Amino acid sequence: MYDHTSSTPPRWIPPSRWLNMRLRRVFTFLKIALPLVFFICYAVWYLYEPHGHIDLVFYEREWIQREMLPLSPLGGCFDPERVSPLYNVSETVHGRKRFEVQAGVTMRMGMDCYDFAGTVKFAEGEWNEEQRYIPPEQRAQFHTYWRVDLASLGERQEYMLKSFFATQDLPRSRLILWSNGDLSFNPIVRKYLELFPDSFALQVVDIPELAKGTPMENHRFLNLEDEKAWLDGDLVRLLVIWTYGGAWIDMDMLLTRDLSPLLEHEFVTQWDCYDKIYQALNGALMHFHKHSPYLCEAFHLMAHSTPPRSPSTDWGAILYLRLWRRLLSESIPPFKILPFCFSDPLACRLDNSVPEPFEPDRRDAKWTGRRGAGLEEGGALDRALGKIFAVHLHNRWDRAFPKGGWVDRLLLKRHEEEIGRRVRIDGEL
Template sequence: MVWFLSSSNNSNNNKYMPFHSVWSRRNKRGLINIIRWLVITILFILFSFLVICRLELNARLYIRQWITPSRPVQKEPLSSTCFGNLTHDTSKPPKTYTYNFVPGIPVWEEYTCYDYASLLQPLPLSSSPVMTTFHTTWSSQNSEQLTSAHLATFQSFCATQPLNSSQLILWIHPDDEDKLKTDPLWKKARNDKVRYQVYTENLTVGTPLEQQTTSTIMSDLELVKLAVLYHHGGIWFDLNTLFVRDMTPLLGHEWIAQGNCQSSMSGNPFDNTGLMHFYSKSSSICELLSGSTKPFNNNKNKIANAIFSPGSTIKARGTRGPELYQRIYHNLLRNGVKPWSTLPWCFTNPSQCKSSNSLPSPFVQANFSPLRLRQIFAFHFSSPPRKQQAPSGSIYRYLEQYQQW
C-alpha cells in the first residue's frame, strides 16, 4: 500500500494517510461538478430537441409471439346465399364510375388527403338522377330527446345534398316513435327530404338473418344498419356527423370510411368509422350479415382472450362492427372476390390524424383552415356536446354561416 505524508498538524497517528483516501477527498468535488454539468447538458439537449422537433407517439400494444403463436390463416367459406356462383360478378353488373378515390401515395402525410379529396367534384346534373337514400338511427336509450347537434346534422344534410336525388331516413325503434313525434327539434328537422321510419323484424326477410331461430335485430343496431343497407342501399352515417358538401362523387363505389390515418400503416382501418355506402342487395352486405351470425374461430388469440376477456360471449353470437368488417374484407380477398373500397380518412374523419394535418373538433374554439374544411365531404365527430349545452365551436359556427342553416 502506498502512504502519503500529511501536512496536517494533527497527532502522530494521523501523520501518514493512504494515498487513495487523499485522492478521493481531493477529487470528490470535481466528480460532483462533472456529474452536475453532464445532467445540465442532457437536459439542455432534451429541451432543445422538444423546442425544435414535434414529438407524436402512436404507440400500439401487441401480445408477445410466444403467448399467441401465429397459425396459418384459415379461409372461411363464403355464404352460398350471397355467393352462389363465383364464375361471374356476384353482385350486380359493373358500376360505371368517374372517380377513383384511392390515391396511389400515402395519405397521412401533410395535406395529401385533403388535396386529393378536392379533385372529386360533382358531375353536371343528369336529366334522370338516381335517388340516393341516407340512413341513420336514433334511440332514446342514448339521449332522451334529439339534441341541437342532431338538428345540425339534419340541417347540414339539407344544405349540401341535391334536392332532386337524395333523401334521409331516420330509423327508430317502435318504442321511440311517440317520443320522436312530440320532439320539438324533430318538428324543425322533418321536411320533404327528411323523414323517419320504424324498423321491425321484417328487415330480416330475405337476408341471412331470416334463417336464425332467434333474431336479435330489434336490440342490435349493428344488424339494423346492415339489414337496412341490404334492402334499400345508400349511405349509412352515424348521427354525430356534419355534412360539408355534396357526396355524389363518392357514389360510384361501395365503401366503408377509414377511421383514422394511422390505420393506413397498421391496425383495423374500420375502427371509428362513421359512414359506409353499399348498393341494394349487395353481396358484400349479405356476407356481412351472414358473418355476424357465425362465431369466428380465431385460435391464435385463444390465450390472449382467456387473459384479457375471460367469460366473453361475443364469439357465440358472431363478431360485430369494425372487427366484422375487417374479418369479412380479408375473407373476401382470400376467396378471390373483390371487396368494397376504403374511403380515405380525411374525407369523413378529418380530426383523426396527426396534429399537424388534423382539423379540430367542430365544437371547440380553435384555429382551422376553411380551405381544408371545404375540401372534405363530411365531419364525423366522436364526442358530441352534452344535451344541455348549445353547440358552439369554430367549425360549427363556420358551417352554420357558410351553409345558412
C-alpha cells in the same frame, strides 16, 4: 454511521450529515445531467422530425387466433345464381368508375389527404342541371339511426340533420331517420318533415323483419344490444342498407359537402390514418347497393362466428376487416375504403388533423399560415372543409361547440343560412 471514503481510521458520522452528503452529490449530478439531457433533446428536435403515435390496445391472443387470423370460406353470395337481380355485379363491382377514392398510401403528410379529397368532384354545373321530378323512393337514399331509449333527440342531433339538408342535392336525395321508437312527435323532427317532405322520412326499426332473406334471419343474435348502441347500431346499419340500399351517416357527423360523387362506389371508411391492425375500418359513413353481396357475406360471417363482445366493434370495424380479407382470399374485388380525412379529419397527426372542435380557436392554431388566412373564412381550414365530405365527432354528446369557434362559424351558421335560402327558393317556385 461510519465514513468509508476517508483514508483515516473510520469515524462516526451522524445519519443526518451522511444523508446531506448524499443529497449534495445527487443535486450536483442533476445540475449537470438535466441541462445536458435538455440540450440533447433540443438538438434532436431541431435536426430531426420525430414521429410517434401511442395507442395501446390489448387483444387476447386466443381471440386473435380464433377470430382474426383464420380465413373461413365465404358464403357464396357472389355466385351468379345467388346474386339478386336488383344488383348488377358487372356494373357495380367490375364496372369502370369515374372517380378514384383510394389513394393507395396513408397520406399522413401535410394536406395530401385533403387535396386528394378535392379531386373527387363533378365539374362546375355538371350535377345540378335541371331535371324532372324524382319520386322520393327513387332518389339516392341516405340513412341514419337514433335510439330514443338512450337519449332524446335534441339540438346536438339536429346539427347532423341541418348539415344534410344544407349540403345535399335534395331533389335527388332522401334522408330516412330510423329509430327504435316513434319520433314523429319530436318538434325538431316535425320541423324538417314540414320543410322537406319529399327529402325526409321516418322509419321505426323492425330488426326481425329487416333480417328476412339474410343469413341472420331468425338468428339468436338478432336481439343483442348494449348501453352504447354499438352492437345493435352496427346491425341496424347493415340490415337497413341491405333492404333499401344507400348511404349510412352516423348521427354524430356534420356533413360538409355533397356526397353524390362518392355514390358510384360501395365503400366503408378508414378509421384513422394510423392503420390500426384490427380496427382499420369504420362504418360511420358507408354506402352499399340494395341486396349487395358484400352485405350478404357480412351477414354470413356474423351468423357463423362466435357471439360479439359487448360493447365492442365486433359487428363494425372488426367485421369489415374480416370480410375484406376473405374477399381477397377468394379473388373477389373488395369494397372501397375512403381515406381518413374524407369523413374523419380529427383522426390523424397533430399537424394535419382539423383543430379540436370543442375548444375555442387559438391564435397560434396549427392551421394558421397554411396557405394563408388560417382559421378565418376562406382560409386553409375553410378550404379543406370544402374538399372533404364530413367531420366525425365520435359521439361526445355532452360537449358544446364554443360560440364563435370554427365549427360555429364555418359550418353551423352556414348550414342555417343555406337551409333558409333553400326554403325561400322552394317557397318562390
